[in-house]
């Protein structure tokens with residue numbers, strides 16, 4: 001008998017049309033493993049509106065509602081309202097949206113949903129750009145990255161702004177539970193989604209989802225990158241429950257960011273100087289996170 | 305039946321309560337606000353059991369209703385002007401998803417310049433979204449029409465969202481004695497039952513996913529057909545309502561003293577009640593004038609219009625909106641509908657009442673007298689009652 005460290009059930013059919021090595025495909029698969037079959041998913045415009053297949057097919061074994069790009073927060077509010085009105089109690093409502101649909105065009109609906117403490121999970125799968133429309137920058141695209149709208153063909157035309165911190169934004173709403181996950185660490189991933197499932201009110205999951213065509217690397221390296229992102233502290237894994245931060249993975253010896261950046265075509269224009277700058281920014285953010293972890297024990301939601 | 309003195313807005317609130325709307329989501333905008341405030345009162349006093357979601361925008365209000373409808377909950381929202389325009393993308397989603405949402409619209413002019421007063425530009429701009437559109441002329445009609453709207457929207461053959469319009473302030477903030485039908489009779493007219501075409505946790509399906517060129521067109525055709533079919537259902541729902549509650553409104557295009565009329569004016573919204581008075585007055589003076597009211601603009605009542613046109617010399621249209629075409633929005637559609645009819649009356653479009661400018665009996669009398677004089681070759685469109693004729697308008701420094 002094989003032993004599974006994450007639930008065996010599959011709620012995503014094989015045969016979807018995501019690119020080989022799609023991190024987002026693993027994210028929805030792990031997410032549904034953790035949430036189980038009594039789940040309703042709302043999906044806005046994004047890769048997963050397409051990759052789960054054209055009508056009448058679907059790759060998902062749970063009821064799914066497709067909606068406009070900017071609506072996920074409101075959509076899951078409506079689904080929850082209907083379930084409450086109809087007296088259906090034991091169903092999890094989840095919105096599965098990209099970084100663009102979350103951090104940019106859908107941030108208002110998300111903010112409204114969390115402020116109302118809607119009883120639903122908002123799941124942001126972050127491939128760090130608008131991939132469905134062909135790799136344009138989003139506010140979640142990291143500093144220094146190439147995209148088709150930050151062409152990096154001359155100095156300073158890459159993404160010059162830092163990545164927006166959605167975790168800080170949702171925690172500022174006093175959300176009951178928020179966590180980051182990476183598809184490179186499925187056990188941690190599933191545990192956090194299960195934790196989210198067990199809590200009432202608004203919950204937010206930010207998933208790190210490498211994307212071969214968007215990040216310009218070869219598909220077999222998806223898991224490697226999903227791990228490296230964490231092991232370089234570029235994408236730290238932590239959770240915030242009732243305002244208290246807890247880092248769930250502390251690399252004993254963090255790898256240099258160069259290892260992570262160097263394997264991706266989207267960073268290939270970076271000079272040593274810029275890489276040093278990114279290292280410095282990464283260290284600073286990590287130290288801030290460590291400080292938050294300590295301070296928030298006594299002072300939950302210390303960011304006010 | 306209990307008579308309650310109420311505004312047009314409260315008529316919307318009472319109707320949503322009588323309909324037992326299960327999910328209400330709305331965002332405030334003048335002059336819609338009192339609808340939602342009243343619903344809030346109903347909810348807090350326990351008179352109304354609903355999930356009342358106080359969203360952060362009209363856009364989210366519409367999405368909450370769309371998603372609630374996807375699960376088969378009866379939903380209601382209301383808005384006006386800028387709020388309706390903000391919803392535009394989602395209005396297509398609602399109709400495309402066949403979501404039987406009912407939305408109260410308080411017709412208000414659109415900015416710039418800011419205006420809170422009535423005209424119909426806001427809802428006319430939504431004519432292509434796939435929503436059924438009713439325009440009311442009294443508070444009683446508002447209440448009755450919201451109930452009829454649920455009947456039509458939830459008909460298994462139709463399943464389209466419906467807007468119920470009322471003119472800002474003329475109805476929204478003006479009180480009138482309104483018959484509030486008993487709850488039991490409303491329950492019998494529009495029983496609350498969950499549609500089978502909804503998301504079901506026991507039978508997972510997907511709603512709204514993309515379609516290729518091989519079937520998209522057929523899908524849109526089915527939605528288009530539902531709109532066509534709704535003509536019949538709208539008339540039946542109105543007649544059924546009449547039998548049960550003693551009031552009905554004449555279907556899509558109610559007419560007034562048109563039988564032997566030489567000229568007919570076609571109005572929409574509250575200008576219609578004023579026009580009836582003017583018709584009576586002119587009739588006393590021996591002028592053979594009549595009135596038709598565009599009660600339903602979507603689906604478009606082209607058969608009713610063709611029938612009307614067959615017996616009159618001229619049709620005037622009072623357009624309380626401007627859509628930047630060759631004439632007003634209603635006029636272009638009325639003229640288009642008559643293109644293929646054998647008897648073509650003379651036609652003239654009167655653009656007036658924009659931004660809350662009163663359409664008084666004097667204004668309508670002037671229009672009728674002008675229409676009675678219309679000859680072949682005359683100007684077919686006129687902005688009626690402009691304070692300063694075009695040539696005088698100067699851009700002062």
Ligand SMILES: Cc1ncc(C[n+]2csc(CCOP(=O)(O)OP(=O)(O)O)c2C)c(N)n1
Nearest residue numbers: 045046047069098099100101129130131132
């Ligand atoms: C209102 C609106 N604007 C733009 C689009 C086009 N659009 C569809 S998906 C998409 C990008 C989605 O990016 P993201 O949310 O990051 O998801 P991803 O495609 O990366 O999975 C865009 C811009 C749209 N569908 N709707």
Ligand code: SF4
Nearest residue numbers: 018019022047131211
């Ligand atoms: S573009 Fe990226 S996110 Fe989209 S399907 Fe392909 S790998 Fe997945």
Ligand SMILES: [Mg+2]
Nearest residue numbers: 098099129131
């Ligand atoms: Mg993305």
